[in-house]
Amino acid sequence: MAYRIIGDSCTDLTEEMKNQMKVQLVPLSIEIDGETIYDDINFNQEDFLNKLEKSPNCPKSSCPSPDTYMKLYEGEEDIYVVTLSSSLSGSYNSALLAKRLYLEEHPNKNIAVFDSRSASVGQTLIVKKIYEYAEEGKSFEEIVKLVEQYRDEQNTKFVLENLDTLRKNGRLTSLQAILVSALNIKPVMGSTPEGTINKLGQARGILKALSLMAKLIEEDAGSVINKTLGIAHCNNLERAIFVKDEILKRLPFKDWFIVNTAGISTMYANRGGVIVSY
Known part of the structure; x- marks a missing residue:
């Protein structure tokens, strides 16, 4: 067929x-400060991230x-x-x-x-x-x-460098966001079986949080001999490679790939965010 x-x-x-x-x-499409940006081949990640960082408003997707x-x-x-x-x-x-x-x-x-x-x-x-x-x-x-x-049976986990989008869309209060930022705390998040998001842990500093994510993946991945590891990064390939190495030294995935985020994923992940699925 x-x-x-x-x-x-x-x-x-x-x-x-x-x-x-x-x-x-x-x-x-993404709307930010009255401008509509389409998540297609013309999407400019760096330009969008700059707009996102300068705006006090939460972007909305359609x-x-x-x-x-x-x-x-x-x-x-x-x-x-x-x-x-x-x-x-x-x-x-x-x-x-x-x-x-x-x-x-x-x-x-x-x-x-x-x-x-x-x-x-x-x-x-x-x-x-x-x-x-x-x-x-x-x-x-x-x-x-x-x-x-x-x-x-699939799992998805992620670590965000920047929590501004979570603050803007109400998932974090301003006080929580300030405290997390001041203490350099990075939460490790994951998707539930229903497709919602929950917090799995946290660490002080981005590399420690990424290492914690790798450890959590090791704990719940089960047999991965026939599985592929997918890693997406928002404008930080070096960080994605670090995550890949941390996971592969723990687990023998059959294959892996790394990809940069497109528009909608960039909106959610923000600069420096890393998403892992397996």
């Missing part, structure tokens, strides 16, 4: 992945319209869509509504919409699984079952 993989633009991909898997990315998704459902017989966690964005609901509308006119089409319950490289790993299974010739039904199982 001919197939197409669609991801919203929070799916962070290397250029090699884009060329190999030919993933169609649907851009979300999900793609159902019509945008529907246009990409044309063509191939099997369609697979991977979106940002439904707890963080309306992208999943938009893609799901598009599926329902499209199937009213094309009832024989195969369309699967996956709520990643994650973000960034969590989505990337799901896309990679779909691609691998499709290239192996597995049926649509098999792929959906296997990918849902993979998604349910």
Whole structure:
């Protein structure tokens, strides 16, 4: 069967992945101080980070319209869509509504919409699984079952250098943010099975927090011999390499990749943030 993989633009991909898997990315948009920035090939990370750091306001993301998704459902017989966690964005609901509308006119089409319950490289790993299974010739039904199982077993953790976005969107009070900043405390965060975010631990200083994240991954990763480690960084490759080395000296992952964050992931991670999925 001919197939197409669609991801919203929070799916962070290397250029090699884009060329190999030919993933169609649907851009979300970001509004900051009255300006709308689209998370597409024209996104300028450094320019956006500068705007983010200067603004007292919290940036807001907008999900793609159902019509945008529907246009990409044309063509191939099997369609697979991977979106940002439904707890963080309306992208999943938009893609799901598009599926329902499209199937009213094309009832024989195969369309699967996956709520990643994650973000960034969590989505990337799901896309990679779909691609691998499709290239192996597995049926649509098999792929959906296997990918849902993979998604349910996946973990995502992250450490942020800058907590301003959390403060601006109300996840931290101003007092908490000031205290955390003054004491140089960096929380280690993770996604829950439902796709929400919780705090897993904290350390004083970014390198200690990244090492703690590696230790927490070692504790809950289980067998990783057949797993791929995904690492996304927001404009700090050196830090991503440090995390990769800290994890790989503890665990024998089959493979790994590092990618810089695109627009939506940059908005969440902020400068220097590191996201890990496995």
